[in-house]
Amino acid sequence: MKVIYTYTDEAPALATHSFLPIVEAFAGAAGVDVETRDISLAGRILAQFPDRLSEQQRVPDALAELGELAKTPDANIIKLPNVSASIPQLKAAIKELQDDGYAVPDYPEDPQTDEQKAARAAYDAVKGSAVNPVLRQGNSDRRAPASVKAYAKKHPHVNKPFADGSKTVVTSLGDHDFRHNEKSVVLAADDTLRIELVTADGETQVLKPSLPVLAGEIVDGTVLEVAALQAFLKETVAAAKAEGVLWSIHLKATMMKVSDPIIFGHAVKAFFADVFARYGDDLAAAGLSANDGLGTILPGLDALPNGAEIKAAFEQAIADGPRLSYVNSDKGITNLHVPSDVIVDASLPALIRNGGRLWGPQGEEDDTLIVIPDSSYAGVYETVVEDVKANGPLDPATIGTVPNVGLMAQAAQEYGSHDKTFEIPAAGTVRVVNAAGETLLEHEVAAGDIWRGTQTKDVPIRDWVKLAVTRARASGDPAIFWLDRARAHDTELIAKVEAYLGDHDTDGLDIRILAPADATALSLERLRQGLNTISVTGNVLRDYNTDLFPILEVGTSAKMLSIVPLIAGGGLFETGAGGSAPKHVQQLVQEGYLRWDSLGEFFALVPALEKYAEQAGRPGAKVLADALDRATATFLDQDRSPGRKLGTIDNRGSHFYLALYWAQELAAQTEDPALAARFAPLAETLAAAEEQIVAELNGVQGQPVDLGGYYFVDRAKADAAMRPSATLNAAIAAL
Incomplete structure (x- = not known):
């Protein structure tokens, strides 16, 4: 039995260099075995290509190992946020590895040879949200811990009001999209399906030759019609210009790693329609794809004979069109630079908190046309925007909470669509056919349509x-299933929900089924009354809701308790969202200050230790967990989370205070006298050396930090940067 602590990417990984030595020391003192597994983007890439690496360079496939472990009762995994790599991020990580002497292949945009096709398949297993479907072999129970809600009520953040007459609105395709073209079937028996395209001239192209399915499984097919998408995007650009608002597209190109980069590419082409009309062939010949965004296209223009001319055309289009929203106006990074920069579930709650405004070319705040092409879940955000306009901002000091129970096990719903999503090469009919040759689902498609x-x-x-x-x-709170009877998939799911509710004692419980927009409205109404409402959702809404409500309620989704009771009996404990992680890394590199808040790691560690006590029969692990829970409450009450500016404690200082309070709680507890005696000296040492330790931690701030890489950091350099207090290090080592 062991607790597996995952090593991931960006700010969470850097925080691990500081926090994990504390965890290992405390756990070891209680006989708890903690091990790490590297599931970072760089680690996952290296694991795909052992034959191209030296023996010293090879790394095990930790993700595959943990995926198998997650299917057993022994699983006890603490999972930190990881990079869900877009193509630009994947290419950047590949280059870092190559520059460091690792002979991994380039990412093949258009694979032709068998070797290129094999490399592409390997990278397709790494890009996007590759980690979560493997590890999440259970459904999600995610909520704000009571201590976090108490802190938010005591120290409420500001949710700004929308201005009178705010022009911020949500717009979506509303027809000819994934939601409206969805068809669904429930399999009566185990089978193996085939997905094929029958073109208009009668040719059959097999898109997926083998799709094993089980009895009772829901299988869906749908298509987003590209002609309608292109017309819609063109209309939104014109509408934003006419209204004088910022134009901003919001997608999930990390989770929906096949469909959404294509949609993003259409958005780039729509905004720069004249540029692509004039220079599209030149860009395509140079391998510069709209799907990768301006962040790839603009640097690539330097290699083109007419690159300066094309760059000037892009700049003129930005000047002439509606104002784009900007991710970072100081660095000229627009909404259309990188497909993974503007992730809907993180970007829209931030907009709502900011009074319905994003940031323009000069850093100015302004109303925004929120473009969410597919209408499947756009109504959730539209409902929140209109509610805040009508009723004012949500007050964190008084509102209730909206926890989530999410359907995500075994790559449920859109989450598992990656290997079943296709950009259609020619007009015809896409069919889903069973082993007997019967057509279960079919859609008429045009070239360029996206079938999923x-x-x-x-x-x-x-x-x-x-x-x-x-x-x-x-909890005693109402549970609302967010399901839309007008959607084909949800209709089948509702039938199952209604049947399986009969397997449980629901007397006295308030359990309802509402369409997502209606469920949003009810949850907001109750939220304003200080009441709690459990949102019971499918996989995408699980992702969206567990950012939307926490950000409005407690200011961030990084402070959530996220428990995944694995179906086989083990546990997966997640530590919050990592959407702000890139900015935190930039700040550390520039000025030696890491603002990442590890509170999610503290919360996840408590149930992991409790699970270990149950699995291994070690009561000391439960004592550790209870003491950590109390220490975290003190941590919040004393406001020891990282500050926002130099001179205040950052992530490293927050770890010191957590260690101090944890040691004090362990020294004071009476359940395990031997453990109390073990931690009493440490508690005394840390308390006595508090001023010196904080001075050592804060004293390194203000200086640039060399990590040796971004996706592939030098571990020794990261250790040195994240453990600068010799006094603290010695105290932990003594334990």
Whole structure:
């Protein structure tokens, strides 16, 4: 038995260099075995290409190992946020590895040879949200801990009001999109399906030759019609110009790693329509794809004979069009620079908190046309925007909470669509055919349309319903299934939910089924009354809601308690969202200050230790967990989270205070006298040396930090940067 602590990317990984030595020392003193596994983007890339690496360079496939572990009762995994790599991020990581002497291949944009096709397949297993579907072999129970809600009520952040007459609105395609073209079927028996395209001239192209399915599984197919998408995007650009508002597109190019980069590419082409009309062939010949955004296109123009001319055309289009929203106006990074920079679930709550405004070319705040092409979940954000306009901002000091129970096990719903999403090469009919040759689903398609298939297995649905009832019973709060009877998939899911609710005692419980927009409105109404409402959602809404409500309630989604009771009996404990991680790394590199808040790691460690006590029969692990829970409450009450500017404690200082309070709680507890005696000297040492330790930690601020890389950091350099207090290091080592 062991607790597995994952090593990931960016700010969470840097924080691990500081926090994990503390965890290992405290856990070791109680006989708890903690090990790490590297599931970072760089680590996952290296694991794909052992034959191209020297023996010293090879790394095990930790993700595959943990994926198998997650299917057993022994799993006890603490999972930190990781990079869900877009193509530009993947290419940047590949270059870092190559520059460091690792002979991994280039990413093949258009693979022709068998070797290139094999490399592309390997990279396709790494890019996007590759980690979560492997590890999440259970459904999600995510909520704000009571201590976090108490802190938010005591120290409320500011949710700004929308200005009178605010022009900020949400717009979506509303027709001819994934939601409206969806078809669904429930499999009566185990089968193997095939997805094929029958072109207009009668040729059959097999898109996916083998798709194993189980009895009771829901299989969906849908298509986003590109002609309608292009017309819609063109209309939004004109509308933003006419209204004088910022234009901003919001997608999930990390989670929906096949479909959304293509949609993003259409958005780039729509905004720069004249540029692509004049120079599209030149860009394509140079391998510069709109799907990768301006961040790849603009630097690539230097190699073109007419590159300066094309760059000037892009600049003129920005000047002539509606004002783009900017990710970083100081650095000229627009909404259209990188597909993974503007992730809908993180970007829109920030907009709502900021009074419905994003940031323009000069850093100015302004109303925004929020473009969400597919209408499947756009109504959730539209409902929140209109509610805040009508009723004012949510007050964190008084509002209730909206926890989430999410269906995500076994790559449920859109989450598992990556290998079943295709940009259609020619007009015809896409068919899903069973082993007997019968057509289960079919769609008429045009060249360039995006067809997507998804699966949702029956066992995860049963478990999801059970978890929803369990949470409703434990909390006494209403549980609302966010399901739309007008959607084909949701219709099938509702039938299963209604049937499986009958397997449980629901007497006295308030359990309802509402369409997402209606569920949003009810949750907001109750939220303003100080009441709590459990949102029970599918996989994408799980992702969206567990950012949207926490950001409005407690200021960030990084402070959430996220427990995944694995179906096989183990546990996966997640530590919050990493959407702000890149900016935190930049600040550390520039001025030696890491603002990342590890509170999510503290919260995840508590149930992991409790699980270990149960699995291994070690009561000391439960004592550790209880003491950590109390220490975290003190940590919050004493406001020891990282500050926002130099001179205040950063991530490293927050770890010191957590260690201090944890040691004090362990020294004071009476359940395990031997453990109390073990920690009493450490508690005394840390308390006595507080001023010196804080001075050592803060004294390194203000200086640039060399990490030796971004995606592939030098571990020794990261250790030195994240553990600068000799006094603290010695105290932990003495334990």
